[in-house]
Amino acid sequence: MRLLHVTAHLGGGVGKVLSRLVEASSRRADGIEHTIACLAMPEKTLFVDHARAHGARVVCAPDARSLDTLVREADVVQLEWWHHPLVARWMGATAHPPMRLVVWSHVSGLGLPTFPSRFLTLPHRFLFSSTCSLDAPAVRQLSDEARARLGVVFSSGGFDDLPEAPRRGDDTPLRTGYVGTLNFAKLHPDLMDFVAAVRIPDFRLALVGDPTTADALHTEARARGLTSRLDVRGFTHDIAGTLSHFDVLAYLLNPQHYGTAENALLEAMAMGVVPVVLDNPAERQLVEHERTGLIVRTPSEFADAMDRLATTPGLRATLSAQAAAYVRKRFDIAVTANALHAHYAAVLDEDKRSIDFRSVFGTTPAQWFMACQHPDTWTPDALGRAGTGSAHAQLEATKGSVFHYRDHFPEDAQLAGWARQAEHAR
Missing domain, CATH: 3.40.50.2000 (Glycogen Phosphorylase B;)
Structure with missing residues (x-):
């Protein structure tokens, strides 16, 4: 099976999980050929190198035509999603070749970013990385038929790289x-x-x-x-x-x-x-x-x-x-791999089809950003009142904030205006 991962980057937890999944796949000889389309050039190459060392093809910053080719060649496309601007651009900029799509969400959807309810129904499978996401408002709105296409696979990279837990002294000061x-x-x-x-x-x-x-x-x-x-x-x-x-x-x-x-x-x-x-x-x-x-x-x-x-x-x-x-x-890596493999096997019995992300997220960067906000509360006044709640996520330089989107899409005047307003809440 040819599996294409589409991810904004290979840093942090996502980088570890994907690179360890590749390693587990190689060790198990499960027949999966992994290709990772990393939409950004890596700042650190640790996980890129690890994935390549265990047989994955890693393509960094592919252009649109190259990425379309990878999608056509894949039996299953797995989108690693957390509302990153680069992924939003891929989803919303053009039409895509037909695919069997599995979305694996690496954010909970309980706060920001939110899940648009219709996003959950687009792919062949939508997978959460914690059972806590089943309480997200967007999930509660779904029909029983739509819920049947959801799943939970905890995004653990396992612990093969860690030694056994050391013995700690009882009489030492608490560290x-x-x-x-x-x-x-x-x-x-x-x-x-x-x-x-x-x-x-x-x-x-x-x-x-x-x-x-x-x-x-x-x-x-x-x-x-x-x-x-x-x-x-x-x-x-x-x-x-x-x-x-x-x-x-x-x-x-x-x-x-x-x-x-x-x-x-x-x-x-x-x-x-x-x-x-x-x-x-x-x-x-x-x-x-x-x-x-x-x-x-x-x-x-x-x-x-x-x-x-x-x-x-x-x-x-x-x-x-x-x-x-x-x-x-x-949370052993084999548990993660087995759970994902079951979903791959299920969607392989289904036909590839066109996925219209733009029907959910829109066609402009400002629309892509707003699709995962709370539209009734995302205002400069609301940001100032948010205290220890969602304001911190909204005012980050990255993490899918308005500043993150503004920096990736400086030509979007609406994003630029929102960012200027939001500066007053920082």
């Missing part, structure tokens, strides 16, 4: 960290409230990731006298080495974040790092309270959880072992 995206569309905007609430002497939170919000975090920490409690380390490729020196993962995300399978969280659990997460929809699908981690709702509850873990080493050891065993089994 707490966070690994992942540091922008406030993902990280909780009131993170410092949680840091301030901890009662443990000498508590320090290490933040590992591209330091996009480092200045804002340091400024707030200085203003609140919390400088000694914050350690912003920046991005690292040595995830295993980093996680082996943490006892607890303080995974405190924006309640309206866009994520789903949360590979950074799963990798930490696989390494025996005890997760403390907020009671958000995506995290509830990954962490079982009191069995594989602790779920909290407020800074006070976070402080209580940290006290328990610091003073009860037996609890910490139990949660660590159970978390590692659970995620390594449930």
